[in-house]
Amino acid sequence: MSNNALTSARQSLRLYGRRKGKRLRPSRQALLDRALSSIRIDIDKEGVPITPKALFTDMVDAMWLEIGYGGGEHLAAQANTHQNVGFIGAEVFENGIASLLRHCEEKQLTNVRIFDDDVRALLPALAKGSLARVFLLYPDPWPKSKHAKRRFICPETLTALAQVMSPGAELRIATDHPAYARWCLQHGPVHPCFEWLVTGSADWRTGPADAVATRYEEKAIRAGRKPSYFTFAKTVF
Ligand SMILES: C[S@@+](CC[C@H](N)C(=O)[O-])C[C@H]1O[C@@H](n2cnc3c(N)ncnc32)[C@H](O)[C@@H]1O
Structure with missing residues (x-):
């Protein structure tokens, strides 16, 4: 699918959950501002189809996706255990995104990328057959x-x-x-x-x-x- 087709498909999606909750603590907001941009997946910038090779600088044996990871504790634990796997976390809730960033920093994870939007917009941009879990x-x-x-x-x-x-x-x-x-x-x-x-x-x-x-x-x-x-x-x- 081309980037233009992906953009119009994305615009037609209706998300029912919340994107924002309680105002972030200043330290969490600072973390979001500082750390998200370096691991955030921007479909328009990555170029489609998105492959594991394009997303992860270190060689990964497989790519796994977690949809709606919430606070990110599961994703961070899996990414820490499976450092040979590249992880994509998709979450729309800002507090959850900040929480995963904190886990990634604490565990010094380099095998995690974040999609901070509705995962249904990401799926058509990924290379066919690219996810192993x-x-x-x-x-x-x-x-x-x-x-x-x-x-x-x-x-x-x-x-x-x-x-x-x-x-x-x-x-x-x-x-x-x-x-x-x-x-x-x-x-x-x-x-x-x-x-x-x-x-x-x-x-x-x-x-x-x-x-x-x-x-x-x-x-x-x-x-x-x-x-x-x-x-x-x-x-x-
Ligand atoms: C009930 S919570 C569960 C969170 C976490 N998986 C856990 O078990 O603690 C569901 C999560 O899915 C996220 N979510 C819902 N629809 C989503 C979508 N289309 N794309 C990405 N995240 C989504 C929500 O923001 C919410 O954080």
């Missing part, structure tokens, strides 16, 4: 059925993800909301490009062995809610 952890559940069309998982986003995932790449989803869990099972296994990797009732209750708890997950467990974990593998496209 995608995390969607505790997406906004939009629990009322009249808001179900706002949920991130839907046939269109699954198709957009399938285009940029390599064969066998995993889409890992976690949710603490029973309606969203049902929704994932209504959409994931029937999509022609995804296969649900499930071996029994235990794995979708316990999650992958290398999972790192996010802030929402900790909150959900403290409140007595049981998370569900789904891993879908990209098949063909």
Whole structure:
């Protein structure tokens, strides 16, 4: 897709979540002003399609994406453990972006790039088959059925993800909301490009062995809610 086509596709997207919350503390604002520009992905400047090689100066063996990383603690922990992987974090919420920047500075991570906008605008700009793993952890559940069309998982986003995932790449989803869990099972296994990797009732209750708890997950467990974990593998496209 050309840059012009990407710009008009981007303009047609409607985002339902918030971009700004509490005013940032001066130190966080200063961090945002100082550190974001060097790792921010600007689709117009990168040149499309965006490849891992274009994004990361150090050689990376694979590229992983986390959608809606919130405070960024999961992404930073994964990036620290897998320094041979290039990470893209997509988040629209300013406080979350500043929080990930802090984690990156504290851990001195050089394998993270940030897309500070709606991830649906990024997906068509990425090179086909370029993602080896995608995390969607505790997406906004939009629990009322009249808001179900706002949920991130839907046939269109699954198709957009399938285009940029390599064969066998995993889409890992976690949710603490029973309606969203049902929704994932209504959409994931029937999509022609995804296969649900499930071996029994235990794995979708316990999650992958290398999972790192996010802030929402900790909150959900403290409140007595049981998370569900789904891993879908990209098949063909
Ligand atoms: C419920 S929070 C979960 C945050 C984090 N994953 C966690 O588990 O702690 C959902 C996050 O997704 C972000 N988000 C929602 N839609 C998005 C989109 N289209 N692109 C990027 N981020 C999005 C929101 O800003 C919010 O921070």
